[in-house]
Amino acid sequence: MIRLDDLALFVRTAALGSFSRAAREVNLLPGQASAAIGRLERELDIRLFARSTRSLRLTEEGKRYLPFAQDALQALRDGVDGIRGDAGALSGTLQIAAPSDFGRNLLLPWISEFRRDHPGLDIQLLVSDQVADVFRDPVDIALRYGQIDDASYVALPVAPDNRRVLVASPDYIARHGRPASLDALADHNCLQYRLRGRAYDRWSFPFEDGARIVQVTGCLVSDDAEVVRRWAVAGEGIAYKSWLDVSADVAQARLEVLLPELPGEPTPLSLVCPHRRQFSPAVKLLHALVKARCEPLARESN
DSSP states (O other): OOOHHHHHHHHHHHHHTOHHHHHHHTTOOHHHHHHHHHHHHHHHTSOOEEEOSSOEEEOHHHHHHHHHHHHHHHHHHHHHHHHHOSGGGOOEEEEEEEOHHHIIIIIHHHHHHHHHHOTTEEEEEEEOSSOOOTTTSSOSEEEEESOOOOTTSEEEEEETTOBEEEEEOHHHHHHHOOOSSSGGGGGSOBOEEEETTEEOOEEEEEETTEEEEEEOOOSOEESOHHHHHHHHHTTSOBEEEEHHHHHHHHHTTSSEEESTTSOOOBOOEEEEESOGGGOOHHHHHHHHHHHHHHHHHHHHTO
16 A cells, blocks of 8 residues: 555655655655655556666656656645635645745735734745746745746736836936936946846847847846845946835835836746645635735836
8 A cells, every 4th residue: 555655755756856855854864765765666566766876867657657646645635624624724834935035025024914814834935036946846836027938837927017127226316317218228337137147137128019138237246136126225226127126115215217118028926836736725825915915016017
């Protein structure tokens, strides 16, 4: 008979690509995890992993079996949720990944509010600009900027009309003036964001006849989007940021929108999950809360 612990260990090992990492999550030794997978393979009479001294990967049979294992575990969790009753009695652990400045400045207080409403729920929040892999990283859901075109993910819109805006502080504008056009950005210090070693120094602006790409330069670059926002507030230069991330700064006059007549690059925010079955009551309620909080901010940008 298949043991549920072995099945859960198989799913986590497939996600992490390591017996030792999966074992540490449940306080087992790597050898015990390997033995559990071996026991599951004997029950199924198939080989789930191809093992070598340097790598661990799913076999073709393992790849085909994985979604069934995930569905089985999720069905059991759904059953527990149903028995426990209404959404006011949420329990368990919800692991969330979010971009740095959105996570720190907007999501953090909303998470605190959500946790107060559901005291039985434990929440783990990963705040980083490195894009979380919801299949491999230990997260249940991720909040992501940008268009989600990968059909392997399930994405729920949170702020579908969110766009980037050009912003600078009143102090910077007083010292350097306002750019009168996109061409004038060449005369300004543009704050750049780096992801996976690449600085985003080509800013895109949509027009009816296609996107216009503007090459920008600047003396400050960071791999943390929150640092870029803080530099802008401190008067160090011009930033091209998601409206959600700077809306409070604009409302409190720490930043001003430049060239407001020009449309910014679309930057929709979505809640991403690897499988629709993982939209548990906790995920559904959190999605509703974050979407409701983002809607008035989106209206302010229009």
